[in-house]
Every structure is written in C-alpha cells, then in structure tokens.
Amino acid sequence: MRLVVIGTGSVGRSIAELAADYGHEIVGLADSAGAVIAEDGVDVADAFETKAADGTVGSADPADVFETSYDVLVEATTTVDDANPGFENAREALARDRDVVLANRDPVAKRFDELRELERNSDGTVKFGATVGGSLPIISILTDHRPSNIVSVRGVLNDTSNFILSRMAAEKLDYEHVLTEAKELGIADEDPSADVNGTDTAVKCTILSNMLSSYDESAIDDSITVDDVDTDGITNIPGSLLELAAQDSRTIRLIGEVNGNGVRVGPRLVPDDSPLAAEGAQNIVQIETTHSGTITLSGQGMDDHGTASAVFTDIDRL
Amino acid sequence: MMDQINRSESESLYATDGGSKIHKSAHTIRLELVDEPGSLLEALKPIVANEGNLLSIYHERGKKSPRGRVPVEVDFEATDRQYNSIIMAFRRSGFTVVETGKSQYSEEFIVLLAGDVIETDVTDTIERVRDGSNVSVIDVSLTPGQSEDEISGARFRLATQEGKMSETLEMLREITEEKGLKLIEPLTEVER
Incomplete structure (x- = not known):
C-alpha cells in the first residue's frame, strides 16, 4: 500500500x-x-x-x-x-x-x-x-465476535499504574517512592498524571465502548465521550491499604470496565488469583461473552514498535 | 410474611405456659474473641440474657484468625425472635460475628475506604452502613497511616441478602462521597 x-x-x-x-x-x-x-x-x-x-x-x-x-x-x-x-x-x-x-x-x-x-x-x-x-488485539477480537455477544470488557489498560500498584503491594512501599522508581526505569513518563489519575484508561474504555455501540445489536446503545466516564485514579491509595487487602488474599488494581451500564474507571479489589491481578508493567483484558465464556488477553504494555x-x-x- | 406472623402469634401463646422450648431451633454462630481473660464469658452473656439455651461451645484457643483473634463456635437454641435479639446484642457489645448458621445474609464481600476514616467519624460511617436495608456489617478493621495517630484507611467486611450487593455499594458510594473518602469496591461479575 x-x-x-x-x-x-x-x-x-x-x-x-x-x-x-x-x-x-x-x-x-x-x-x-x-x-x-x-x-x-x-x-x-x-x-x-x-x-x-x-x-x-x-x-x-x-x-x-x-x-x-x-x-x-x-x-x-x-x-x-x-x-x-x-x-x-x-x-x-x-x-x-x-x-x-x-x-x-x-x-x-x-x-x-x-x-x-x-x-x-x-x-x-x-x-x-x-x-x-x-x-494486544482487543479491538480485532471485539470485531470478530459479534458485538451482540459481548457482555463486558474490563481490565488493566494502563501499564504504568499496574507497575506502581504491584510494586507497592510486593515491596510494602508508598506511592511516591514507587512513582520515582518507575520514572527512573522509564516506565512512567515525567508527567504521569494521565496514567495515574485514570484518564488514559478512561480514554481507552471510551474507544471500546464507542466501537461496540456502533453495532446495532450491541449491549451498549449510545456513543460517549471521555467526559462521560466516571473516573478515579490511584494517587491517594496508601501502601497500608494494599497490605489490608493482602490479608484477605486480594489486591488493588486500576480497572476500566465497559458494559451495558456504562463505563467506569477506578481502583478495585481483585482476588490475588485473578488474571487481572497480574504484576508489573502489563495490560490484562477480560472480554466476557454470552456464548464463548471469558477471553483473557495479557501482554506487555504498549511501546512505539507495538x-x-x-x-x-x-x-x-x- | 404470613409465616412470620403466624409464628410470632403462636410464640406469644406459648409464652404464657412457662416458656416452652418447642418453637426454638438450633443455631450455630462463629465469634472472634480478643484473647483476654473473661472474654469468653462476656461473649456468652447475650445468649443467656435473651433466654437462649446453650448447647455447646467450641473454643479454639490455639488457632488464631488472620486478625489475631480466637475463633469460638457456639451452638444454642432460640426462637427466631430471641435469635435476632442475641445477634443484635452481640453487635452492640462490639463482638465480631463471623458466621451464623441460619443466616439471611448470603453474599459476603469486602470494601476498602482510603482516607482519614477517624476524622470523618468512623462510628457514624458504620452506623449508616448498618442502617441500610439488607446489609450486615461483619467487621471493620482500621489501618494506620505513616504517623502513629494517623489512620489511612479501613476495611469493611459486609454481608447482604442475595442480589442486594449493588444496592449496598450504591449506598456506600453516597456515604464515602459525602465524607470525601475513597471507596475501593470489589470487582464483581456483570449482572445480566
């Protein structure tokens, strides 16, 4: 071409x-x-x-x-x-x-x-x-399945925030400490605000929601803009709260959720053994379908070549 | 509903004949006690005070819960009305009731609150959650912040009637938003 x-x-x-x-x-x-x-x-x-x-x-x-x-x-x-x-x-x-x-x-x-x-x-x-x-071929999979067969899409769509939360939990460190480390490693940008305040995840979820809404039989009726998304970030989560979650074999992840009820982004409690609790600079997405069960995709976060x-x-x- | 009314009527009939046991049913509850002398005796008072019949007590002193408490299983007989009074008395005395054998609350879940829960009146927060319909507060843990007198968050272990979880979460969202606390909800399956 x-x-x-x-x-x-x-x-x-x-x-x-x-x-x-x-x-x-x-x-x-x-x-x-x-x-x-x-x-x-x-x-x-x-x-x-x-x-x-x-x-x-x-x-x-x-x-x-x-x-x-x-x-x-x-x-x-x-x-x-x-x-x-x-x-x-x-x-x-x-x-x-x-x-x-x-x-x-x-x-x-x-x-x-x-x-x-x-x-x-x-x-x-x-x-x-x-x-x-x-x-990760998320949009390809959504397109290949009949969008009417998609119940929800949810997961970790921001590798920087996932790195920060998993390091905080594993090393019992505070947010600021891990953020500095993430910058040094080149995982977090010098200005990571869109990553940690949930905006980047909200933008991606908006795209997924809009993509699904453009099909007639989809569970999602109307298109939205990123301003319609109920968005919360991870900046004020203390390390001790991750320890409290760990006592119940759970952890906290920044999750974006797209379904017929709308789009939400925020920190959520996830069981330790859930695929969504994967550690490090990763993206993990679960596509819940009506007839084909749940499809889980995971992989390294996005770089320019990706x-x-x-x-x-x-x-x-x- | 009819069933309940009938039962309380028959109960009042029998109340005049010296306290018949025939309408009492067996219950098992699991409590978590602080490992201190006298705490077991203290724990049994609500059952005795409300005329429940103690059947057995299993005190697992050697086995501590993740929160460092001693689990105790208590079997007793009580009418439904007595049972409710006993559970309410336990809650008033600050005991943690972990499981009840004949529970109406089948969906148990955890939420975390980030922020200064003490400053924003934790007692009021708990009371308001408790006042919500169809929800029971099983226990609450607070977590310290960076300095000793700072509290940075709390864990609420809650139970609701089946299918009432989203209603409870909606109520929690309102309370935490009003108090400027951050609510971390469990990730649940989509209700179809």
Missing part, C-alpha cells in the same frame, strides 16, 4: 521506519511545520536526518500530502485542541475517499459520532485498532 504518515513523534517515526518491512511504501511524510512528498517513495532515513537538522522533515506544504496519490492516511499526530489536528486530517482523507488508520486516540475518544458520519459519506474506511492495548505493528495489522484488514 502507498501510505501517507502525518505526525513524526516516536510513534509516527516507528511507523515510517518499519513500513518497508511490512511491504508498504511511504509516499508522504508530514509534521506540523513541513512535509516530504515523493511519488516513488520517501527516503525515510533521509527525512529524519533533515528533521534533526532543520526541525522538520521537508520543505513541502503539509497540506499537499492529501493531493498525492496514496491509499491510506496514517494519523499519528499529538492533539493540540479538540481532537485536532488528527480529526481534520482524517476529514481531509475521507473527503477524498481514502482509508484512514488512526494511531491517535482523540478523534475516536472525543469526536466519535462526527468521525462515523464522515466515514458513512466516504468510500474510505476508518480503523483504530492501534489505539487500545497496543499489540503501536506501529498494530497500525500495520489495521492496514492489512482494510
């Missing part, structure tokens, strides 16, 4: 650099300041050398990438305001009947109904499997 990639942060860069390995060609690469466009394929290494020197990948107008001959727009920008520039980029591509693969969550979490409307009026399709769970790989899976499904 001929790809245009917009956004050259760590995820966009991984996608651009790995595209050739997956048999794709980059014909346009854009960041906020400039772009490089080449009918016969962009030299990706060269473009990032230019970016290192000049602060942008090329001298072309970023808006011109939409005019080139391509099959799929891969959206990997960082949101500035109101799900933009991601949402507007998706609109431009769909208006030209191109397919869109999102590595950027915000258009799905914040403007889902508008996005679906644009998709209905286009010959292009929108895929967003890379936006939840990284390399996200890129999920983007290529979406492209293959177009």
Whole structure:
C-alpha cells in the first residue's frame, strides 16, 4: 500500500521506519511545520536526518500530502485542541475517499459520532485498532465476535499504574517512592498524571465502548465521550491499604470496565488469583461473552514498535 | 410474611405456659474473641440474657484468625425472635460475628475506604452502613497511616441478602462521597 504518515513523534517515526518491512511504501511524510512528498517513495532515513537538522522533515506544504496519490492516511499526530489536528486530517482523507488508520486516540475518544458520519459519506474506511492495548488485539477480537455477544470488557489498560500498584503491594512501599522508581526505569513518563489519575484508561474504555455501540445489536446503545466516564485514579491509595487487602488474599488494581451500564474507571479489589491481578508493567483484558465464556488477553504494555505493528495489522484488514 | 406472623402469634401463646422450648431451633454462630481473660464469658452473656439455651461451645484457643483473634463456635437454641435479639446484642457489645448458621445474609464481600476514616467519624460511617436495608456489617478493621495517630484507611467486611450487593455499594458510594473518602469496591461479575 502507498501510505501517507502525518505526525513524526516516536510513534509516527516507528511507523515510517518499519513500513518497508511490512511491504508498504511511504509516499508522504508530514509534521506540523513541513512535509516530504515523493511519488516513488520517501527516503525515510533521509527525512529524519533533515528533521534533526532543520526541525522538520521537508520543505513541502503539509497540506499537499492529501493531493498525492496514496491509499491510506496514517494519523499519528499529538492533539493540540479538540481532537485536532488528527480529526481534520482524517476529514481531509475521507473527503477524498481514502482509508484512514488512526494511531491517535482523540478523534475516536472525543469526536466519535462526527468521525462515523464522515466515514458513512466516504468510500474510505476508518480503523483504530492501534489505539487500545497496543499489540494486544482487543479491538480485532471485539470485531470478530459479534458485538451482540459481548457482555463486558474490563481490565488493566494502563501499564504504568499496574507497575506502581504491584510494586507497592510486593515491596510494602508508598506511592511516591514507587512513582520515582518507575520514572527512573522509564516506565512512567515525567508527567504521569494521565496514567495515574485514570484518564488514559478512561480514554481507552471510551474507544471500546464507542466501537461496540456502533453495532446495532450491541449491549451498549449510545456513543460517549471521555467526559462521560466516571473516573478515579490511584494517587491517594496508601501502601497500608494494599497490605489490608493482602490479608484477605486480594489486591488493588486500576480497572476500566465497559458494559451495558456504562463505563467506569477506578481502583478495585481483585482476588490475588485473578488474571487481572497480574504484576508489573502489563495490560490484562477480560472480554466476557454470552456464548464463548471469558477471553483473557495479557501482554506487555504498549511501546512505539507495538503501536506501529498494530497500525500495520489495521492496514492489512482494510 | 404470613409465616412470620403466624409464628410470632403462636410464640406469644406459648409464652404464657412457662416458656416452652418447642418453637426454638438450633443455631450455630462463629465469634472472634480478643484473647483476654473473661472474654469468653462476656461473649456468652447475650445468649443467656435473651433466654437462649446453650448447647455447646467450641473454643479454639490455639488457632488464631488472620486478625489475631480466637475463633469460638457456639451452638444454642432460640426462637427466631430471641435469635435476632442475641445477634443484635452481640453487635452492640462490639463482638465480631463471623458466621451464623441460619443466616439471611448470603453474599459476603469486602470494601476498602482510603482516607482519614477517624476524622470523618468512623462510628457514624458504620452506623449508616448498618442502617441500610439488607446489609450486615461483619467487621471493620482500621489501618494506620505513616504517623502513629494517623489512620489511612479501613476495611469493611459486609454481608447482604442475595442480589442486594449493588444496592449496598450504591449506598456506600453516597456515604464515602459525602465524607470525601475513597471507596475501593470489589470487582464483581456483570449482572445480566
């Protein structure tokens, strides 16, 4: 496929650099300041050398990438305001009947109904499997099962908070101590607030809920935005409370829950022997189905290569 | 409901004939006692005071509960009315009743409260949970914070009638929200 990639942060860069390995060609690469466009394929290494020197990948107008001959727009920008520039980029591509693969969550979490409307009026399709769970194929599984057969989706969708809670419990340490350690190990960002206050999990759950709501027979009727989610985080959980939980063979995990009653994110008591009590920087998701029992997925948290790989899976499904 | 009314009527009939035993049924309760002299005797008082008939006592002194208490199993006979008074008397005296043989509360679960539960009046919190319909407070543990006089959280072990758990959780959400405490609920299956 001929790809245009917009956004050259760590995820966009991984996608651009790995595209050739997956048999794709980059014909346009854009960041906020400039772009490089080449009918016969962009030299990706060269473009990032230019970016290192000049602060942008090329001298072309970023808006011109939409005019080139391509099959799929891969959206990997960082949101500035109101799900933009991601949402507007998706609109431009769909208006030209191109397919869109999102590595950027915000258009799905914040403007889902508008996005679906644009998709209905286009010959292009929108895929967003890379936006939840990284390399765990959560959205693929939800799509492959009849969504009417999905009772609930719940689990640990933020590896940073899971690392913090499991270290607090195992080492009897306090929150601040473990957070510092997580930053040193590169597991937590310098500003981890979205991870620990539940917002990141709420965004992912919103996407799952919206994805399910778009099917007629789903248990979830209406689409939501992240502001509709009842969200609580882990910042004020004392270490002693984890010890109290341990006395009853339980532990505390930051759980996101999506079902017919709505979406909730918050710390919950989980039995020690539950798959959801897994330790460390992990994602663990349980999909409860009507006829196929409970499906549990677990794996390492998302990194840039994992996200890129999920983007290529979406492209293959177009 | 009819059954209950009939029974209390027949009970009052028999109350005039010198306290017949025929309407008493056997109950087993499991208490957790602090390991101190006299605590066993103290524990039996509510049964005797409410005219229950003691059948047997099994005092497992060598075996302590995870909370460092001594479990005791008590078998006694009592009418339903006496039984209820006995259980209420136990609660008033601050005993932990872990299991009751003829319990109406079949769903047992745990919630944690984070925050200064003492500052926000823990007695009031417990009373309000207790006042809720269909719920019984089995026990409450407090956990110290970083300094000695600080309390950083509590565990409530609760029991509800079958199917009444979400109602109880809803009540707990209201109480904790009002008091600025953080409620950590158990993860339960989705009710279909």
